[in-house]
Amino acid sequence: MNEDIRIHSWPCSYYLDTSKQWIPGKLSLTPVSIKFTADKTGELLVDFHLSGISEIKKESSHLIFSSLTILEKSTKHWFSSLHPNRNVVFNILEHFWREQLVSSQEAGAGAALESSKGKELTGMLEGSQKRLEDTAKVLHSQGEQFDNIMRGLHKIEGDMDVADRLLTELESPSWWPFSSKLWKSPQEAKPKETPAAPDPKPQEGILLRIPVIITHRTDSSAKPGKLTVLASGLEIKDCNSQLLHRFESRDVDDIRVHTPYEISIRQRFIGKPDTSYRLLAARMPEAIPILEMQFSKKMQFLEDALGFAGARKSPQADLGTSIWQAATGLLGAAVSPGSPAGSAEGPAKEQLQQQNISQEEASELRQILRKLKGLALEAEAELERQDEALDSIGSSVDRATLNIERHNRRMRKLT
Numbered sequence: 001m002n003e004d005i006r007i008h009s010w011p012c013s014y015y016l017d018t019s020k021q022w023i024p025g026k027l028s029l030t031p032v033s034i035k036f037t038a039d040k041t042g043e044l045l046v047d048f049h050l051s052g053i054s055e056i057k058k059e060s061s062h063l064i065f066s067s068l069t070i071l072e073k074s075t076k077h078w079f080s081s082l083h084p085n086r087n088v089v090f091n092i093l094e095h096f097w098r099e100q101l102v103s104s105q106e107a108g109a110g111a112a113l114e115s116s117k118g119k120e121l122t123g124m125l126e127g128s129q130k131r132l133e134d135t136a137k138v139l140h141s142q143g144e145q146f147d148n149i150m151r152g153l154h155k156i157e158g159d160m161d162v163a164d165r166l167l168t169e170l171e172s173p174s175w176w177p178f179s180s181k182l183w184k185s186p187q188e189a190k191p192k193e194t195p196a197a198p199d200p201k202p203q204e205g206i207l208l209r210i211p212v213i214i215t216h217r218t219d220s221s222a223k224p225g226k227l228t229v230l231a232s233g234l235e236i237k238d239c240n241s242q243l244l245h246r247f248e249s250r251d252v253d254d255i256r257v258h259t260p261y262e263i264s265i266r267q268r269f270i271g272k273p274d275t276s277y278r279l280l281a282a283r284m285p286e287a288i289p290i291l292e293m294q295f296s297k298k299m300q301f302l303e304d305a306l307g308f309a310g311a312r313k314s315p316q317a318d319l320g321t322s323i324w325q326a327a328t329g330l331l332g333a334a335v336s337p338g339s340p341a342g343s344a345e346g347p348a349k350e351q352l353q354q355q356n357i358s359q360e361e362a363s364e365l366r367q368i369l370r371k372l373k374g375l376a377l378e379a380e381a382e383l384e385r386q387d388e389a390l391d392s393i394g395s396s397v398d399r400a401t402l403n404i405e406r407h408n409r410r411m412r413k414l415t
Helices: 086-111 117-171 284-294 303-317 319-335 347-356 359-414
Strands: 008-016 021-029 033-038 044-049 053-061 065-072 075-080 206-216 223-230 233-238 243-248 254-259 262-267 275-280 299-301
Touching: 008 033, 008 044, 008 086, 021 086, 053 086, 065 086, 086 206, 086 223, 117 206, 117 284, 117 359, 206 233, 206 284, 223 284, 243 275, 262 284
Parallel strands: 254 299
Antiparallel strands: 008 021, 008 075, 021 033, 033 044, 053 065, 065 075, 206 223, 206 275, 223 233, 233 243, 254 262, 262 275
């Protein structure tokens, strides 16, 4: 992903220590750095990496003007007259700074390990396994929804049977000696319908949870919080884990991807304002593929995010082929390192392949491939079950529609 992409920018003033004056300009944030450009000259006065920041604080210049200070190594940078306000800029900068520190620590730990082709391939397969597991969770949740629909249809059919008996009694003349109403026992007069015990609600599977900066509707305030992607919807919580809003999957009308790091989620209403949240996060590129999997028809990539969508989709289109081709070739080289080479490289090529992937890595790759195969078979079985459930739902709906129309005709005759 391009590291020079601009995440956000704010008009402000920067205190230039050499000339002892405030310079108006624009403060910009990229995924890895902070920059300040002067308005008049267009000169880049500040450009430093997020990982080099030691502290971000809210202070006052000359004890009056609210300012934001960034301590970078031994240099303290002062920014004032921030728009829309200092708190918004502080929350966003602090969020990306903390996430950069976390990612730098993870990258440092990973750099200590020697990289190899086997580890790269293992990482690719583990990513595919995670995506397939997320898809299986979504399918499982969808299957539960189908089961709930089937239970509701069975209840409707039971109610239709009760309505049919009542209409039959109403259609019989009251003076008719063989009317069932005359021979009913008191217990039969009011049949007790035992309510079905509500099914215990299973704990929802969390697909992803990331820290975000939340802006509600057109508010100028941006506050830290969390976005949780569930199999049945989305939850937005504040920094104290208090639920701000929950979007069920059916309630989401559109999700707009403004940049790879910023999205907005909206639910439309008639006669009252829409519910809309704008979310900014350093880990948003991880959430967008999962959101696209759940809300593919509701996702809208705006102009600044089209490059990210194209860059992300192009390798995904060839992901399956590249993974399986690489797995086949590298596993073959690891399993039979002593097999004769069919080309002029001979032993040199075999030695290079043996260095690229070890026997332990090949064993780990086999285990991941078995898990992928098992997940794929389970997903296929679940899809077949859901196809049968859809057919059953369709026939039950048709049957219920016919019964309702027939009962309506009978009730019209009674009136």
